Amino acid sequence: MTYSGFRILAEALRGHRGWRPLWRDPDPQPEYDIIIVGGGGHGLSTAYYLANVFGQARVAVLEKGWLGSGNIGRNTTIIRSNYLLPGNQPFYEFSMKLWEGLEQDFNLNAMVSQRGVLNLYHSDGQRDAYRRRGNAMILSGADAELLDQGQVREMYPFLNFDNARFPIKGGLLQRRGGTARHDGVAWGYARGADRKGVDIIQNCEVTGFLIENGVCHGVETTRGTIKAGKVGVAVAGSTGRVMARAGMRLPIESFALQAFVTEGLKPCIDGVITFGAGHFYVSQSDKGGLVFGGDIDSYNSYAQRGNLPVVEDVAEGGMALMPMIGRARLLRSWGGIMDMSMDGTPIIDKTPVDGLYLNAGWCYGGFKATPASGYCFAHLLARDTPHPTAEAMRLDRFETGHVIDEKGVGAQPNLH
Amino acid sequence: MLIPHPILGPRDAQEFTYLGDARLLERPDGLAEDAPAAFHDYVYLRDNPAGVHRELWYHEHGDRSWLVVTRDTVTHEILGADLVKGAAS
Numbered sequence: 001m002t003y004s005g006f007r008i009l010a011e012a013l014r015g016h017r018g019w020r021p022l023w024r025d026p027d028p029q030p031e032y033d034i035i036i037v038g039g040g041g042h043g044l045s046t047a048y049y050l051a052n053v054f055g056q057a058r059v060a061v062l063e064k065g066w067l068g069s070g071n072i073g074r075n076t077t078i079i080r081s082n083y084l085l086p087g088n089q090p091f092y093e094f095s096m097k098l099w100e101g102l103e104q105d106f107n108l109n110a111m112v113s114q115r116g117v118l119n120l121y122h123s124d125g126q127r128d129a130y131r132r133r134g135n136a137m138i139l140s141g142a143d144a145e146l147l148d149q150g151q152v153r154e155m156y157p158f159l160n161f162d163n164a165r166f167p168i169k170g171g172l173l174q175r176r177g178g179t180a181r182h183d184g185v186a187w188g189y190a191r192g193a194d195r196k197g198v199d200i201i202q203n204c205e206v207t208g209f210l211i212e213n214g215v216c217h218g219v220e221t222t223r224g225t226i227k228a229g230k231v232g233v234a235v236a237g238s239t240g241r242v243m244a245r246a247g248m249r250l251p252i253e254s255f256a257l258q259a260f261v262t263e264g265l266k267p268c269i270d271g272v273i274t275f276g277a278g279h280f281y282v283s284q285s286d287k288g289g290l291v292f293g294g295d296i297d298s299y300n301s302y303a304q305r306g307n308l309p310v311v312e313d314v315a316e317g318g319m320a321l322m323p324m325i326g327r328a329r330l331l332r333s334w335g336g337i338m339d340m341s342m343d344g345t346p347i348i349d350k351t352p353v354d355g356l357y358l359n360a361g362w363c364y365g366g367f368k369a370t371p372a373s374g375y376c377f378a379h380l381l382a383r384d385t386p387h388p389t390a391e392a393m394r395l396d397r398f399e400t401g402h403v404i405d406e407k408g409v410g411a412q413p414n415l416h
Numbered sequence: 417m418l419i420p421h422p423i424l425g426p427r428d429a430q431e432f433t434y435l436g437d438a439r440l441l442e443r444p445d446g447l448a449e450d451a452p453a454a455f456h457d458y459v460y461l462r463d464n465p466a467g468v469h470r471e472l473w474y475h476e477h478g479d480r481s482w483l484v485v486t487r488d489t490v491t492h493e494i495l496g497a498d499l500v501k502g503a504a505s
Contacts, residue, residue: 238466239464240462240463240464240465240466241464241465241466244463244464244465249457249461249462249463249464250461250462250464251460251461251462252462252464253436253437253462253464254464254466254489298433298434299429299434299471299487300436300437300464300469300471300489301489301492302466302489302490303489303490303491303492307417307429307492309429309430342459342460398456398459398460399456411459411460412435412436413436414434414436
C-alpha cells in the first residue's frame with residue numbers, strides 16, 4: 001500500500017474502507033539472521049536500512065512494550081547537525097541528509113520541517129566559539145550562518161535582548177535544521193521494514209542472551225528462545241539493564257530528561273531557539289503548543305518522570321530568554337530515560353562478545369540521529385565494518401583515550 | 417526529594433550536588449600492576465542498576481558533608497543516608 005494524493009481521493013470515495021494496518025503482528029520464528037533488540041526509533045530504522053539498503057531479509061525487531069513506546073514518542077522533535085568535533089559532526093550531517101530524503105524514501109509523511117535552529121550567544125567568547133563551530137559544520141558539508149544582534153532581532157523581536165546579565169548578542173543559525181513528527185518517523189520506519197519482510201514483534205522482552213564461549217547465538221525472551229546469527233541492541237535508556245544480562249558493565253548511566261508543552265497558542269515561533277546562557281530550547285508545534293526542555297534531572301533514574309527542581313530551572317531559563325512565555329499555561333510535562341555516556345557521545349560498535357552489537361549512549365540527542373544511527377548500525381551488522389561516519393563511536397575509546405567530549409566535562413554523565 | 421541527613425535531619429535534595437555511584441569511594445591502587453585497567457573500570461564503567469543504588473551526594477548548600485544515599489532509581493524512594501566516613505563500603 002503506497003500513500004499518494006490519488007489514494008486518499010480513492011479511499012474518500014470508498015468510505016475509507018481500504019486502509020490496512022501499517023505492519024503485521026507476527027509471532028516470533030525460531031531463528032533469524034539478525035535480531036534487533038528494541039523497537040524504538042533507532043531499532044526500527046536499523047531494521048529498515050538492513051532490509052532496504054543492505055539486503056538482509058531474515059530480520060526481527062523485538063520490543064518489550066509497544067512499538068515506539070520509548071524515547072521516540074517522548075522527545076522534543078528537533079533535528080540538526082550543529083556539532084563541533086570530527087568524530088561527531090560528519091555523522092550528524094549524514095543524518096541530516098537522510099532526514100532531507102526520508103519521506104520520499106519510506107513513503108510516509110514524517111512532517112520534516114526545515115524551519116531553522118538558532119543557537120544564541122551572549123558574549124564575545126561565545127560568539128567566537130560559535131564561529132568556530134559554524135566553520136566545523138561547513139567543513140562537514142552542513143550549513144551555518146553567524147547572525148548579529150540585529151539579524152536575530154529581526155527574526156525574533158520578542159526575545160529578551162537587553163537582559164542585564166546575559167544580553168543576546170547574536171546567534172548561530174542552521175537553516176536546514178528544524179523539527180519532524182516523531183511518531184511518524186517510527187511508523188514510517190516500521191512500515192518500511194515490515195514491507196520488506198522484517199518481523200516486528202511487540203510485547204516480547206529479552207530476558208537473557210544465549211552466549212557460549214564468548215559467542216552470542218540468540219536471545220531468551222518472554223515469548224521463548226529465538227536464535228540468531230547476530231544480535232544488535234538498541235534500547236537507549238534501558239541499555240544498562242539489558243546489557244547486564246549479557247554480563248557487561250558499560251560507560252553509561254541512565255537519567256531522566258523532562259520536556260514540556262504549553263496550551264495551543266497562535267503562531268509566534270517559526271523555528272527552534274536555544275538559550276546560550278542556560279539550558280533551554282523551544283519550538284512551536286503545528287498544533288500551537290510551545291514545546292521546550294532543558295537539563296536532565298541530575299541523578300540516576302529509570303522512572304519516566306522527573307522532579308520539581310529541574311522544572312523550575314527550565315522555567316527560569318524560559319523566562320530569561322523570552323519573558324512572554326510567562327503568560328502561557330503549561331499543559332503537559334513528561335520524562336524519558338536517557339542513556340548518558342561518559343563523554344556525551346554515542347557508541348555504535350561490536351562488543352567483546354562475538355555476534356553481539358551495541359547501539360547506545362545517545363544522551364539526550366538521540367532523535368535527530370535516528371536515521372544515521374539506524375543506517376550506521378545496519379552497516380555494522382551487515383558488513384562487520386563501521387560506517388565511515390561512525391568509525392570513532394567505538395566502545396573501547398575510553399580505554400584508548402580517544403574520547404569525543406563535545407562539552408569537555410569529563411567522565412561525569414550528568415553534566416553532558 | 418528529601419534526603420535524611422544523619423546530622424541535620426531531612427533536607428531538600430536541591431541543597432545537594434550529585435556525583436554518582438558510591439563505588440567511586442573504592443579507588444584502585446595506582447601502583448598495582450593492573451592499575452591502567454583498574455582505573456579504566458573505576459573512571460568509566462558503571463553498574464547503572466534499575467533499583468537500589470548507593471550514590472554520593474555532596475551537601476553543597478549545607479554543611480558540605482559527603483553522604484552515601486541509598487535510593488531506588490525506579491521509584492526515586494530514598495531508603496537511607498550515611499555520612500561517607502561512617503558509611504559501610
